[in-house]
Amino acid sequence: MAERPDLAVVVIGLRAPAALAAAVRSVLDQNIPLEIVVVNSGGGNAKALLADCGIDVTAIDVEERLFAGAARNRGIAATQAPFVAFLADDCLACPQWAEIRLQRHREGAAAVASAVLNSHPRNLVACAAHLVTYMRRLPGLSARNAQRYGVSFDRKLFDRYGTFDERMTSGEDTEFMARLPEALRPVWEPRVLTVHRNETSLFGLLADQYRRGRRYGAYLRSIETEKPVRPFRKVFRDRRNVSKLVKEGLSGKDRIFARLSLPIVWLALFAKSLGASVGARYGDTTGGRR
Known part of the structure; x- marks a missing residue:
């Protein structure tokens, strides 16, 4: 059998x-x-x-x-x-x-979380897309700094x-x-690796991050009894954490390309922050995600 x-x-x-x-x-x-x-x-x-x-x-x-x-x-x-x-x-x-x-x-372990790899680690736009979305699920991160998703x-x-x-x-x-x-x-298990296909065009990245931000803003709106406070700032402050997480979570050429993508990361975070602000005020009309 x-x-x-x-x-x-x-x-x-x-x-x-x-x-x-x-x-x-x-x-x-x-x-x-x-x-x-x-x-x-x-x-x-x-x-x-x-x-x-x-x-x-x-x-x-x-x-x-x-x-x-x-x-x-x-x-x-x-x-x-x-x-x-x-x-x-x-x-x-x-x-x-x-x-x-x-x-x-x-x-x-009742629940096991995983790390995420970039599908195009030598493409700066894809690197930026990866960092904005998965900066806290990089494979080199400690359990203290990792977000527990992909569970x-x-x-x-x-x-x-x-x-x-x-x-x-x-x-x-x-x-x-x-x-x-x-x-x-969930326990953090960075040996469990998932590859995510990231955006490789700048316009696609900004549009995607705006949508993600809007969904996040709508989520904040749904779980808070009062109007969410400063959703734009809540998202955009992540720009302070990217370099630190890249240093810990990546190595070698992956780290080099990630650092080169940082100006695009900040632009993408701005788009996501704008979406979060709109989503917190008006909700999500993007149709959700998978």
Whole structure:
């Protein structure tokens, strides 16, 4: 009999992009057996796309667009393995991504957070995009300075604390993890590496960061009983932290290119800060994210 997988991986797609196949392939290429399900929403035909690429996994196509929480929950419901991880269609799982996660879970961790690598480490715009979004998930960071995202969970947590909020356009993982007692919150495991495909054009970067900022501002608006205070400043002050985090989190040529991208980082942070200010005042009309 085939070994029953202990880790389920939910790959989340939006409109079945061509990149979805590469994301799924990176999971199939892991060196341990996995339970894999694709949840694609917003149109497109993930089943046909994957079949055309010779990939045979369970795929759920939903015509309506799902926010990330709803897509996560569909995947949780469609799998049975005792631990559950998630991967977006614009990401790739590095070698041992699954094995090391499962090792930490078996050692007793209820939730395991991961580090993120830049898809284009020699492109300055992509470096800037990576730093603005993932400066606190660089692989060299200490547990003290790292943000705990890209998390896999013990399935029992969903039975005990509920699943993800399906109404939130962003921050559904933050909201869920806030329900967990301190002892069950994610451990930082930088050996678990995910590659994120970053923007390589300046216009694309600024537009993307504005949208991210607006979603963040709308999130602040949704969790605070009063009008969020100074969301622009709350985001833009990150410019003070970038150099320090780059020094700790990167090395060699990756650090050099990251430092060269800092002027673009500040410009992108301005765009994100502007979006946060608008989102805090008017909410999010960008349609959410995966």
